[in-house]
Amino acid sequence: MVAMPHTPASAKPTATRKDVARLAGVSTAVVSYVVNGGPKRVSPATEAKVRTAIAALGYRPNAAARALKLGSSEMLGMIVPDTTNPFFVMLAHAVEEAAAERGYALLIANSDASIASERRHMGNLASRRVDGVFLSSVLFEPDLRELEAAEIPVVLLNHSAESPGFASVGVDLQEGARLAVEHLAGHGHTRIGLVMGTNTGGGLDGREVGWLEGVREAGLVPGPIIRAPFRRPAGLEVARELAGRPDRPTALFASSDILAVGLLRGFHETGIRVPEDVALVSFDGSPEAEFSWPGLTTLAQPIQEMARSAVDALVTGGSPSNRIFPPTLVRRASCGC
Amino acid sequence: MVAMPHTPASAKPTATRKDVARLAGVSTAVVSYVVNGGPKRVSPATEAKVRTAIAALGYRPNAAARALKLGSSEMLGMIVPDTTNPFFVMLAHAVEEAAAERGYALLIANSDASIASERRHMGNLASRRVDGVFLSSVLFEPDLRELEAAEIPVVLLNHSAESPGFASVGVDLQEGARLAVEHLAGHGHTRIGLVMGTNTGGGLDGREVGWLEGVREAGLVPGPIIRAPFRRPAGLEVARELAGRPDRPTALFASSDILAVGLLRGFHETGIRVPEDVALVSFDGSPEAEFSWPGLTTLAQPIQEMARSAVDALVTGGSPSNRIFPPTLVRRASCGC
DNA sequence: CATCGAGAGTTACTCGAGTCAACAGAATCT
DNA sequence: AGATTCTGTTGACTCGAGTAACTCTCGATG
Known part of the structure; x- marks a missing residue:
């Protein structure tokens, strides 16, 4: 350590x-007015100074x-599982972008699907006085007492x-299923079988209902649910x-791309061909679905629109x-197309 | 909208x-002392009250x-490309965890590999007075004036x-390459060819040097660089x-897992077998490398340790x-193992 | 000419928490 | 007993910015 070339000796401790x-030779009030296009007008000459x-x-x-005075931190929080x-x-990325467009920063917290951690993060966000929280809870009926007490709006x-x-x-x-x-x-x-991701919270997942509905409509008997x-x-x-089952279904609907990615890997290992031996359709529309082999036919969620709508709901x-968006079917090879 | 079952009529506007x-029948000072284990002691009786x-x-x-008084927001910022x-x-996830352990929240901003966006985010973080910034810049010599002016420590x-x-x-x-x-x-x-990800910033990537070194050590002539x-x-x-080249190399080192995932997909399409026709080793150690087919042999980065070290450096x-960590070779099928 | 009003600036109070100087009372020492 | 220390508590000031209420100037209007 010889020198700090990037820190000049003149340590000016952040101007106020x-x-x-x-x-500028003016009062502090005009500075505020200039910075905020404040509640009062300022003459062009002083503004320039x-x-x-x-x-x-x-x-x-x-x-x-600013946050102290205004009672708003201009931050939003997001809890992802x-x-x-x-x-x-x-x-999360889409929400961050949509929030930034409105001038909000996003504090992202990861709950790792743990309820304790989810609650801890909510407390943290509450004391940071975020202006709103996006909650992707693992629970069906999340516990929002903390946020309610702090009067922080939430969108699920x-x-x-x-x-x-x-x-x-x-x-x-x-409808997607x-x-x-x-x-x-x-x-x-x-x-047609169903590979269903388990959610911690209990409650019936719509994908299970839709799968059953689809099977019934087609006049079939439901395949196994795993x-x-x-x-x-x-x-x-x-x-x-x-792979070991003799009565293996010839088609599967997987409730998430990552489940399908795991399935694909397992079928490759065991020599089962997709889509010839088992056809596959999954849910989400992530890039992994696009770049796996074979490419996964998937129900893409309109993530940008959902994010924008969620941010709107908060600000x-x-x-x-309650806004529900329709997913769109993206046809690739895994279904046999 | 009939009622708001979750918001009782008694709207108490957040206690101070x-x-x-x-x-509690005490002064405001003792409340602070209790909350912070403050600089002064408080009798057990009053503390209980x-x-x-x-x-x-x-x-x-x-x-x-708190942030205003202490001059510290107890937040760290991170800019990812x-x-x-x-x-x-x-x-980012590992950094968030390591930061949380130390009591810091993490403000994550996405620069989308754009210099303008990177700079805008740095300005934003500076005015939010974060206590430090992790910068994964797209530039070789990032422009840190904003942060320097605000005297915010940075770790690259x-x-x-x-x-x-x-x-x-x-x-x-x-060394990894x-x-x-x-x-x-x-x-x-x-x-042995090299598929090299291009970085916006210019400057020579260590992976290119290491690849050349490895080729030389093995007494070979360097394959193509793409x-x-x-x-x-x-x-x-x-x-x-x-796939169209007659003089195709029999092995490739890809500078990132996501490049290798793309390669894999392309080779599948064109009927080139991995590892039989082309062997593949990549870099990073992401889950996609594990679940692709065939599994990718990759140089895993010690992400947890790096994150911890970075947080330590800031707080x-x-x-x-300058801390440099060694990657470790994870053998899977894509190299021919 | 007196009065009013618009426009430009300034002063001073406020937000909520950290913490220091001051102080009262109890405990210890000489 | 008087002096000294220690303990527990409090009032008051501070951080930096937003803004209501006030002052001052200048021109227009009755």
């Missing part, structure tokens, strides 16, 4: 509004002071059930198990609404 | 320290006020070149192009150091 005011001073000092308003799942990563994101009293944004799981089964039945399959956690290795296990307030 | 003090009042009111200290790349997602994360004056944490790209080539040469390959952006579709393009301060 007062410094700007002094340098202030702007020059701001530039000269490299002044930036202190967000903490699983950063291992690319779907949630995409969702990726929550497709109607939750009275709360805003929510989700995708039409049931129905579409998937319809498509597989259209390829001539008669034994339950497994929402993770790649779980899909792999399922495939291995399925514009209004009465809590 | 003063409310707690009043209810305060604790009761805190619980009764659901009091939470206002983070904005590409949330499409699972490596950065894992890194995923930066393997020595940058005098800055703390940095990275992986030994060169050398290891990869050594391994491929050990399988008997003599024409450059492409760090994205899955780019890998796919490269594979298609390679403990000290003189800026």
Whole structure:
């Protein structure tokens, strides 16, 4: 350590509004007015002086002071259950972008599908006075006492059930699953199974309902339902198990791309061909579905629109609404197309 | 909208320290002392009274006020260039965990590999007075004026070149690449190509140096170098192009898992078998490498350790150091093992 | 000419929490 | 007993920015 070439000796400890005011020869109030296009008008001449001073000092308003006075941190929080799942990563990214467009920063917290951790993060967000929280809970009926006590608006994101009293944004799981089964039945399959990701919270997943609906509509008898956690290795296990079954279904609907990725891997290992021996349709529309081999036919969620809608729901307030978006079928090779 | 079952009529607008003090019958100072294990001792009896009042009111200290007084937001910022790349997602997740252990929240911003966006985010983080920033820049010599002006410490994360004056944490790209080539040469390959992700910033990537070193050590002539952006579709393009070449190399080192995933997909399409026709080793150690078919032999980065080290570098301060971690070779099927 | 009003600036208070100087009372020492 | 230390508590000031309420100037209107 010889020197600090990047830190000049003149250690100016961050300029404040007062410094700007002094340098520009005006009061602190006008500085605020200039910075915020404030509630009062400022003459062009003084505005110019202030702007020059701001530039000269490299002044930036202190967000903490602003937040204290305004009672708004201009931050939103988001709790995601699983950063291992690319779907949630995409969702978080889309929300971050939509929030940034409205001038909000996003504080992302990972609950790792643990209820304790989810609650801890909610407390943290509450004390940071975020202006709203996007919650992708692992629970069906999340415990929102912390946030309610702090009067922080919440939108349940990726929550497709109607939750009275709360805003929510989700995708039409049931219709998506129905579409998937319809498509597989259209390829001539008669034994269509379901690989269902298990959610911690209990409650019936719409995909299960839609799958059953699709099977019934096609006049078939329901294939087996296999339950497994929402993770790649779980899909792999399922495939291995399925490989040993004599009465293996000829088609599967997987409730998530990552489950399908695991399945694919397992089928490759055991020499079962996709789609020839087993056809596959999954859910989410992540890049992994596109680049796997064979490419996965999947029900893509309109992530950008969902994110935008969720951000709107938070920043514009209004009465809590439940928005459900339709997924769209993306045809690739895994279904036999 | 009939009613708001979750919001009782008694809208208590978030309790402050003063409310707690009043209810407990003490001064506001003791409340602070209790909350922070403050600089002064408090008798057990009063502490109990305060604790009761805190619980009764659901009091939470206002983070904005705290930040204003302390000059520290207890937040760290992180700028990642590409949330499409699972490596950065894992890194961000690991950093978030390590930061949380130290009591810091993480503000994650996505620069989408754009310099303008990177700079905008740095300005934003500066005005939010984060206590430090992890920067995974797309640039070789990032422009840190904003952060320097605000006296915010930075650690260059995923930066393997020595940058005098800055703390940095990275992986030994060169040694990793050398290891990869050594391994491929050990399988008997003599024409070993390089698929190199292009970085916007210019400057020589250590993986290129290590690849060349490995080839030389094995007494071989260097195979072709193919450059492409760090994205899955780019890998796919490269594979298609390679498929048409008569002098195709028998082995490839790809500088990133996502490039290799694209390659794999392209080779499948064109009927080229991996590892029989082309052996493949890649870099990063993401889950996609594990679940692709065939599984990718890859140089796994010690992400947890890197994250921990980066957080330490920020919160403990000290003189800026350059920490380089060794990657480890994970053998799977794509190399021919 | 007196009065009003618009426009430009300034002063001073406020948000909620951290913490220091001051102080009261109890405990210890000489 | 008087002096000294220690313990527990409090009032008051501070951080930086937003803004209501006030002052001052100048021109227009009755």
